[in-house]
Amino acid sequence: MRNDTLAVASDIGVWVTIVLLAVAMLAFAAHLAVHAAAARPSSSVRPAETALAGRGSAPPAPSSPGTDRDRPRSPGSNGEGEVTEQAPSRRWGVVGLQVTLLATLVLVASTALRGLSVQRAPLGNMYEFALVACCFALVIYCGWSLRRDRLWLGLFVTGPVLLILGLARRAWYTEASQLLPSLESIWLVIHVSMATLAVGLCLIGFATATLYLLRDTAESRAAGPTGGGEVTGWRRALPPAESLERMTYGIHVVAFPLWTFTLIVGATWAEQAWGRYWGWDPKEVWTFVIFVVYAAYLHARATAGWTTRKATWIAIAGGICIVINYAVVNVFFSGLHSYSGL
């Protein structure tokens, strides 16, 4: 039933991915460090412009297609200004992106091999779920990076993904095998692939939400009486807080319907497998909690009297709930979703 060669190849691939991601992470960290250490641009440059400085003045890197398209379609409309002189080098960030692209390819291949080794979709246990969620997060990040300059985000995607993969290998590893009868259903593929896609998106949304709060703090400090009017340190590499906030919202606007879809499909499947569409199993409770928290985030953003900072904290709470739903509920709460294989 099981092809051991493919299973072993998959395991090796995951290790290779971990090494590649570690390299990418270091390169992305260097990218931010270069920005932090770079000489201050002339004082006429507004903070909004320094943030994206370096987009075009650095020699165009052949490896990052999309640098041309990368410019805002309508300068000024979203606060992303034109290029300034003395831009810090993008070399490290580009290296990071290249290695991340390679890591993504290897991870997608490893996940596919894992599925092939047992002739089913690799969505049957916690380890496989982690692999697929990481694949989605990396693919989304790479796709985004190829269209827009997202080098500053690299560290905050590769870092968490590396952590998840490491945990998956060390703590959640399950040998490739056939599925439990309760998981043998087409709904598994629909339900879990949508859930992992939503989780992958939320992971990136969590990163941009955190970065927004950090950048916003830096901007208000810079604008304050003691600040020099410009954001200093590594946060200079980030886009303006306003545009980070919009990205965060945009990501969650996609992730929320996906999560709702996951919930509906899960209920449909539960109806077929367990004889009821909703039974407050711990996993169902947390799916519901996550749905409600993200709904609250979307509401908070439209509520007068709630600052975007406060609303973003709710998005961060949603991200934490996803982590709890995955890492705590699966392992410590017994319920019908005890598929972890641990």
Next chain:
Amino acid sequence: MAGPALGLRGWARWTWRQLTSMRTALLLLLLLAVAAVPGSIWPQRGVDPAQVTAYLQQNPRLGPWLDRLGMFDVFSSPWFSGIYLLLAVSLIGCVVPRTRQHVAAMRAQPPSAPRRLERLPAHHSLTLAGDSSSLETGQLRQRAQEVLRRRRYRVAVKDAGADAGSGFDVSAETGYLKETGNVVFHVALLGVIVSVAVGHLWGWRGEVILPVGENFTSAAAEYDTLQPGPWVGENELAPFQLRLDEMTVSFETEAQGAQFGAPREFSAEVTTVPQPGATPETARLAVNDPLSVDGASVYLLGNGYAPVVTVRDSSGQVLFSDAVPFLPQDDNYTSTGAVKVAGAKPELGLYGAFLPTARIDERGPTSDFPDLVDPKLAIGVFEGDLFPGGAAQSVYVLDTAGMEPVLDSDGDPTRMLLTPGQTATLPQGRGTVTLDGVVRWSGLVVRHDPGRLPVLISSVTALVGLVLMLGVRRRRVFVRVTGDRGAGTLDGATRHTGVTVQVAALVKDHDPGLQSLVEQLAAEITSADEVRTMDREPAARREGSG
């Protein structure tokens, strides 16, 4: 409280406003999320009552307090229900006026253009020279409407005042579906709540453990447990019959580690009689593959072993002979159960474990593998009163309150280890116990839920509404054409020497594509060629009129 002026009506209105405000809704949402969490931390009566009992026994101090707070019935507790009912009321209070406003907005004309278009978030202005390539205001007027209508904008045209010469304003709006989606989503959520309530009130769920070869009739008394909804009469259960003909079960033997012994297949062959007197039908029942009989669904959820035990008295007369389902306690199906021989005098009770693959060591009898490799039945024997006080008791547990262990010749409690086909003799002429064999049993759940389909329809509708609400952009576009005052005439046939075309747009939230939209619209409206190539029919009409 300085509210004398408010009065009762005033207070009621104030409360209603507070309750239906977005801030309250947001607060209630966050509360709902927090309130649901205890339901995943502590066992719930509605999910697994046995776990709750066990928890209460293990935590005699904390348990009762948690119980008083409703921590074991979170989702039916007053505080949880209070939150979601308030949320539902808040939802109604929000959705009803919004629907009314939206219907009015859909009927109304787009609002007139603001005085200063250049202040809008996106703005583009073109001045057409008076040469032959530029268009007349009459053409511009028509072109602007066509361009916007083709993009599914609702369009209204208003002539500028007399002082503005032959100029005019076009107001256009699109993305009404966004608000429609919003209303649909929230109404559908209410639909979900109502459907769940319907299912709760008129639905029922019964569970039964059925050994292979036995018959079952769906009736209130026949279920091991039955949870009827509050408005279900006992005679309203679907009266079908079901016979379990065969069960197929297999377990993982290849993969090692935690996956070893994991279940790989469960399925059952059953014969059903949908109505009394109807023709029997055979069907396959499996996990993820329920069976629909007489308006109810039958699910295969559990399985286990039922040792077939025969107890005879010293004269060889059969006192008891039946397949007795034992309940699995772990993944390797170490199962416990009880055989209650009420026909013996004094009454006899056998209590112990069934092990499909026996291993007996210092930890006692356990099973190493879930399948029948080396089956053994390990039991102890009690005698006395099986049903002290006549109270209801579990068929799987022996209540030894009124019983004494039967001692063997050495004075130790009797223990027996039987393999299938083996017979053991009870001490002091009490007779014999035979393990005739082992059959499998199926744990069946029978469910009837009239709210099931409405819930599905409502939630899919909610999803569609959600996608529209989050995906559609609502945009307002204004086009203002101002003619040169000196040269302008109202018939639109005269060329103007300096016509200014302004296009501006407005959105509620951020919209990165807005500026390019405005520029593109301005280009399309002022350039004749592009319109012709993009849309032939209006172009033909335009030629006819111009």
